[in-house]
Amino acid sequence: MEFETVIGLEVHLQLNTCTKIFCSCRNLFGDQPNTNVCPVCLGLPGSLPVLNRKVLDFGIRVGLALDCEISPLVKFDRKNYFYPDLPKGYQISQFDFPIARKGHISIKSSAGDKRIGITRAHLEEDAGKLIHNDQNRSTLVDYNRTGTPLVEIVSDPDLRTAQEAYDYLTALKLVLSYLSVSECDMEKGSLRCDANVSIRPKGDSKLGTKTELKNMNSFSAVRRAIDYEAKRQEGILLSGGEIVQQTLLWDDARAVTLPMRSKENSHDYRYFPDPDLVPFVLDPAWVIAAREALPELPTQKLSRLVEHYKLNIYDATIIIQDRELADFFEACYLIYPDAKKIANWLNGPLLKELNERKCSLHDLDLLPAVLAALIEKVETAQISNLAGKEALSLYLNKNGSLEEIIRNKGFLQVSDDQQLLTVIDEVLRDNPAAVAEIKSGKTNVTGFLVGQAMKKMQGKANPKKLNELITGRLQNE
Amino acid sequence: MKLYDQTAQKLKELIASGDISPQAIQQAVEERARAINPRTNAFLRFYDLPCTQHGSFRLPIGLKDNLSVKNQLVGCASRILEGYRAPYDAHVVERLLESGAILQGALNMDEFAFGSSTETSAFGSARNPWDTERVPGGSSGGSAAAVAAGQTIWALGSDTGGSIRQPASFCGIVGLKPTYGRISRYGLVAFGSSLDQIGPLTKDVTDSALLLNIISGFDPKDSTSANCPVPDYTQALTREIKGLRIGIPREYFIDGIQPEVLNAVQSAVKLLEKAGAQVKDISLAHTKYAVATYYILATAEASSNLARFDGVKYGRRAQSRSSGRPAIIDLYETTREQGFGDEAKRRIMLGTYVLSSGYYDAFYLRAQKVRTLIKKDFEQAFNEVDVIVSPTAPTTAFRLGEKINDPLSMYLSDIFTIPANLAGIPAISLPCGFDSNQMPVGLQMMASPFAEETLLRTAFAYEQATPWHTERARL
Incomplete structure (x- = not known):
């Protein structure tokens, strides 16, 4: 039965x-x-x-x-x-x-x-x-x-x-x-x-x-x-x-x-x-007043995040699990209006930090403006994604202001053409075999050269920029 | 002039004119209280409190043993509260202290106010000062006896089904049960919470008004206290009752009333009529159900109110008998078995029974409905009349032991007082004569909710036209 x-x-x-x-x-x-x-x-x-x-x-x-x-x-x-x-x-x-x-x-x-x-x-x-x-x-x-x-x-x-x-x-x-x-x-x-x-x-x-x-x-x-x-x-x-x-x-x-x-x-x-x-x-x-004073409830918030910010259901569902997180999301958006990017940062690195610390958002000394600034630095390639995550962690550990951390840790990426080209020329000279392969059409080897240049720059180069410059250099030859 | 025999009003005048000091009064009253307490057993114990130096009423007062006084023993004349000291003052106690009152001590009562003679007190019955072989009534019998015997100037009691008025009647003094909600119950150890009301026991109507002035008023700590203004009740004492409509409820003049009581009350009615009142017969149709209704509702509430006396937190804790049952169950049962007297047990069992599943509708719920009908009887009656007059009790004070083994006949001594509690209306008892044994007879007056002024005015008019309130027990 x-x-x-x-x-x-x-x-x-x-x-x-x-x-x-x-x-x-x-x-x-x-x-x-x-x-x-x-x-x-x-x-x-x-x-x-x-x-x-x-x-x-x-x-x-x-x-x-x-x-x-x-x-x-x-x-x-x-x-x-x-x-x-x-x-x-x-x-x-x-x-x-x-x-x-x-x-x-x-x-x-x-x-x-x-x-x-x-x-x-x-x-x-x-x-x-x-x-x-x-x-x-x-x-x-x-x-x-x-x-x-x-x-x-x-x-x-x-x-x-x-x-x-x-x-x-x-x-x-x-x-x-x-x-x-x-x-x-x-x-x-x-x-x-x-x-x-x-x-x-x-x-x-x-x-x-x-x-x-x-x-x-x-x-x-x-x-x-x-x-x-x-x-x-x-x-x-x-x-x-x-x-x-x-x-x-x-x-x-x-x-x-x-x-x-x-x-x-x-x-x-x-x-x-x-x-x-x-x-x-x-x-x-009294009941009418209480009804009016009710906050937006989770299901309502979910629909609004999806409709208004065009978030996908998955991201929005994670964000609404915590009313504070949802509020934080909206505050970040006012400063840096890229919903998907903010959601990625909240549901990824930030939640990871919260879990590791076993605390909630209000226990952290984090203003939406700080996170928004950090996202912007990553998105404008001033720092790498990896450095961004590390900077967040350091910031939450009270290692100073975001600017100080980026400066002291040398997180700022080098995007200056002149500086990068000097390194690139060295790399091209030291790797003739790779250069030959690229010229014969194997363009995916470019990544190897980018890696070599990055190594020489101790990881501080803007990878996108490196790629562009190497490709440009080889085409001009 | 015996200071202890004077009214509060008279003593206040003597103090004001400088003829006598509050200390002298206090000394005279305390001496009297201690000297004759072995004969009245009115006081259970005297408080140990510092003297007040200020206030308009620096006069001794006795309190029923169910009123909480900070750091003093409060026992409800029960063994189960042995050793319990209240950590706070009842609202009325705060009011009294503000007025300068000298709190004398705790007055005897029926255990937890369960009774009409003080014979259920765990510490022996109080005695009637007019005849110490007779009961002073109850449950505020100690309060009434102490006032009548000059052991205190005035006293507070509590009235759940007549517990102020019936002893006042038996002891030849004035007892007032105010409207439910007029006085905060905060600090009054509850018996029947929907019926209990604190009130004054005094030598005359003027003192009743004075004491009511002191203790009345809204208290945010009691959700059932009324947030309505308190008049100066002494202003109502005008003697003017011309045109006042007085109702005589036929259901209150029944077989079994002691003939001398009936005569005294009828004479009182005639006197009121002569003074200008219009007297008419009225009907309070559901009166005959009042006692039954009361003993369901009051005991139901009491059974719950007394559950807290379990030996866990304060008061008496019985030694465990190690019976093989869980220790906590044994503690509860032994403590309550040893701590409560027979009448308390009887009422706890009655109340538990009427609330039990399967019986609730037939008893508690039905009693609530009858209570509403009784209340409506009064509402209708007060459309026609201003004051309802009746005997306070069917008899004068009975002998000690006469009714203690017959609970039903004891319960019937509250037959005329219970309806006012069920309806929540104010009622007063004042002396209206003596029987052939020289025992006082009480006259009851009832009025509509918050019409204490009408009540006091009528009572004062009667009192001033008669000599009864000037009589003192010779003890």
């Missing part, structure tokens, strides 16, 4: 507002434990939550960017459960009125573009962080993270392969990164993903029993975990067993999913409206 995998993803995104969702503590994790806390986020008796406007704004932005309907009513509910990282014994979340619902996002699949539905996106508060000490079997709690604003984005069960899940996450992260509402860093925990996985005989419309996968620390771990889980479920069904609905933890080192708690299904969260946060009707003007 052939099976089909059905996957829905739940993505938790930490929002990078200055302050927490219900209090004015700094929204910073990683400081000294329990320093960014107050009676509200510690859930001390008598404290009360007050909604951070900015969080609502970010939630609306996320909803709009995913083509969702925005809820006209803003309402928060309590999700009740006991856990030491949850200081109030309940999490403030949104149950029946998520801020956004019924959206979608497109992914590229083998069969072309595929639209993945977004069931809902809702706002909630993050819990604290437990730090387990295995040596003395104790657990410490850092409440700095409690009250960090989260938006949970739930997809429809539209994904059919682990690769599609990976592509969905990639597409989602790209859109979210354009909104500047989160660091979107899975390793640092600002983006977390749980997967609901079930399988069914191909052609069936009824969903199989699902399991929930947690503890994946990267997009590729999500892909691996889903692949593993689908095969595990298939094995169970094929041997006549039944899938148990449960939560499983992905163990990346051992590459297996393991049950988390046995009585998971008995959880009853007893959701009810939080009486401390009175529901209110969202001013439609």
Whole structure:
């Protein structure tokens, strides 16, 4: 029997507002434990939550960017459960009125573009962080993270392969990164993903029993975990067993999913409206303003780069992977309007530098004008392509201004006819055999002579110019 | 003249005229408080705070043990909060300190305000100063007893279903539950968050207006506090009630009311009519559902509000029994089993039940709908009348132990006070006589949202025409 995998993803995104969702503590994790806390986020008796406007704004932005309907009513509910990282014994979340619902996002699949539905996106508060000490079997709690604003984005069960899940996450992260509402860093925990996985005989419309996968620390771990889980479920069904609905933890080192708690299904969260946060009707003007303030999104930017700058899809796709890079591209173009050349430099040498340094564009001290000037020097043959790349690397290593580097390193190419001809004449004299071959029609030997001349000039000659001059010289003879 | 028996208004005048110093008052009241506390058990503990030197009301005040005072123990009369010191001041405490108030100490109450007699306090019941074999009412019984006994000049309580008004009635003083949202709840340990409201317990209506002036107003830290202006409530104390429309809800005059209570309230209505008010019968049709509705909504909210008391972060932490279960589960269960009293457990279980999946619609959701109907009853009634008058409680103070083993009959002592909380409207209780045992009877007045001025004006007119507020318990 052939099976089909059905996957829905739940993505938790930490929002990078200055302050927490219900209090004015700094929204910073990683400081000294329990320093960014107050009676509200510690859930001390008598404290009360007050909604951070900015969080609502970010939630609306996320909803709009995913083509969702925005809820006209803003309402928060309590999700009740006991856990030491949850200081109030309940999490403030949104149950029946998520801020956004019924959206979608497109992914590229083998069969072309595929639209993945977004069931809902809702706002909630993050819990604290437990730090387990295995040596003395104790657990410490850092409440700095409690009250960090989260938006949970739930997809429809539209994904059919682990690769599609990976592509969905990639597409989602790209859109979210354009909104500047989160660091979107899975390793640092600002983006977390749980997967609901079930399988069914191909052609069936009824969903199989699902399991929930947690503890994946990267997009590729999500892909691996889903692949593993689908095969595990298939094995169970094929041997006549039944899938148990449960939560499983992905163990990346051992590459297996393991049950988390046995009585998971008995959880009853007893959701009810939080009486401390009175529901209110969202001013439609707010949503309109948020829509107008939305940045150009990746798909829009892609079409514009292709249409306006005549970039090919390949180049444009690379450039839009990073909103900063795309902005940088456009800034360079204003100074040196050759889109293809700029794209080559961005997608080649610049990305290489970024990868090597494991940093992003804003970490580099690089102005568009500097790169544009560099490209221009290469294109006008003042320096060679190779020297250009080296100059960029040196520049980023803070070896002085571009001009200084080119001068000090002697990158400037010699294009002066007189100087070059002196060398060329020496080369022609020293290589009579080659000269004879060219004269007999083997013009490709010219390259050899260019190489010889370049050697004598220690690589500083303009190769194009050399070629021209040698050819000219031989024709005149 | 016993200083501790005076009203805040009178003492303020004495200070202003230079006849007496705030220190002398403080000393007299503190002496009185300590001397008779063994008999009233009104104060659970006295605060250790520096003296204030400034402010317009440098008078001692007692606070219910569910109000947070920075660096002081706050216990809600429960063992589970043992050792917990609030690291911040409640909004009302900030207001009091700005006014120069001398915060005396924490007043006894039913554990987490769950009760109508203070008998559920983990530290023993407070006693009624008129008869120490009787309860002072609850849950703000310590607040009412302390004011009535002269252990403090005035006090703050909290009212979720009558917890200010019923003890005020039992102790022969004035208790006001303001409109929901009039006073910030920030720093009040929550019981039923959609019902809780802080309010004054005072010797007379004037003091009630004075204290309301101090504690009212918008607080950005409480999303449910109302951002509307606060009038000077003392300006409402005009005695002028000619043409005032008073409604008598027939659903509040039912079998089972103590006859002396009924007589006293009926006499009060006649007096108001004589003073120029128009009295008419009205109906609040859904009154009979109020107690049931309340015990669903209040316990649902309480079950969630009390989840934070788990032994992990503050308060009491039970020793693990090493039962073979995960240590954290054991910690939760043992801490809560040992830390909460019976009534708290009963309400947590009730609230957990009504929110459980499969029961939510039948209980919580339906109760919310009934709450809306009760609110509408009042809206309609206030189209016809300005003030609704009723008994505060069906009886005067009962004996200690009389109802503690019968939760249902205990719950019914709040039958007339609960509707105002469900509707969010202001209500006041003031003395209107005594029964044959010389126990005070309380008169309740209710008004529409933010009509505290109407309420105070009516109450003041009645009070000034009667001698009840001048009576003091002999203790």
